[in-house]
Structure formats: structure tokens, C-alpha cells
Amino acid sequence: MKEIKAFIRPNKVNEIVQQLKEKGFENATISLAEGIGKFQDEYASVSQKFSVTDSPVAKIEMVVFxxxxxxxxxxxxxxxxxxxxxxxxxxxxxxxxxxxxxxGLTVED
Structure with a gap:
């Protein structure tokens, strides 16, 4: 099995999840986070929770075959x-x- 972690723009989550569901991939965990990096989104602002982050990000996590x-x-x-x-x-x-x-059984069982 594999774990997929995708860090994406929050405004793309709905479209991605819709397409995943249409293709039969219905199990995912989605969370909102904040990040830092070379690129700063034009709508980025200083976080109210963390002093070092400046860009919102969404994370999609899946464990798949x-x-x-x-x-x-x-x-x-x-x-x-x-x-x-x-x-x-x-x-x-x-x-x-x-x-x-x-x-308590493995996913393959």
C-alpha cells in the first residue's frame, strides 16, 4: 500500500474530491493548514496562530493500493x-x- 499526501491550494479541494469520488476513490482525509515557502500567494497574510506562516494550504491524505x-x-x-x-x-x-x-485485521484481509 501507499500513502499519498497532497498539499494544494484550498480553492481546488472541492474539484479534486469530486473527481476522486467519481473515479471510485472515496476515502481521504482533508485538512486546512498554513505553510511557508519560496512562493507567497498574493492573498497571503500573516497567520493569526503562527508567527512564521503566510500561506493557506489544504492537505489531502490517502492510503491506497x-x-x-x-x-x-x-x-x-x-x-x-x-x-x-x-x-x-x-x-x-x-x-x-x-x-x-x-x-484489528489488516486491510488486505
């Missing part, structure tokens, strides 16, 4: 792209095991 990674990354890239600096980044990492809380 390896064969689905390319499709999911493609959806996030295509729907999240504005062709401007600061569109975000996608990370893909290995997941050694995943267990269901309800049963």
Missing part, C-alpha cells in the same frame, strides 16, 4: 493545476501495514 497511485496522482495534478507558482506538491510513501480499527 499501489495500482491506484498513478490514477490518483493524475487526478490531483490535473484538477489542482493553475499553472502558477505555489500549486503544491504530492508525496507518495510506502505503508508497511494498515489495520482496520473495528476488527
Amino acid at each position: 499501489e495500482e491506484d497511485v498513478d490514477s490518483i496522482v493524475s487526478i490531483i495534478s490535473d484538477c489542482g493545476r493553475t499553472l502558477h507558482h505555489g500549486d503544491g506538491i504530492i508525496y507518495v510513501s510506502d505503508v508497511e501495514q494498515a489495520y482496520r480499527v473495528k476488527t
Whole structure:
């Protein structure tokens, strides 16, 4: 299994999630965050919570089967792209095991 973390513009979340759901990828965690980086969004402002952040960002996290990674990354890239600096980044990492809380069994079982 793989974990996908995508840091994207908050205004792109709805479109990305809609496309993921239409393609059958319905399980994701979405959170709002703040970040720093080389690029500063023209609408960025100093955070009220943190003194060093200046740009809002949304994070989509998913744990998926390896064969689905390319499709999911493609959806996030295509729907999240504005062709401007600061569109975000996608990370893909290995997941050694995943267990269901309800049963304690691995996801593959």
C-alpha cells in the first residue's frame, strides 16, 4: 500500500474530491493548514496562530493500493493545476501495514 499526501491550494479541494469520488476513490482525509515557502500567494497574510506562516494550504491524505497511485496522482495534478507558482506538491510513501480499527485485521484481509 501507499500513502499519498497532497498539499494544494484550498480553492481546488472541492474539484479534486469530486473527481476522486467519481473515479471510485472515496476515502481521504482533508485538512486546512498554513505553510511557508519560496512562493507567497498574493492573498497571503500573516497567520493569526503562527508567527512564521503566510500561506493557506489544504492537505489531502490517502492510503491506497499501489495500482491506484498513478490514477490518483493524475487526478490531483490535473484538477489542482493553475499553472502558477505555489500549486503544491504530492508525496507518495510506502505503508508497511494498515489495520482496520473495528476488527484489528489488516486491510488486505
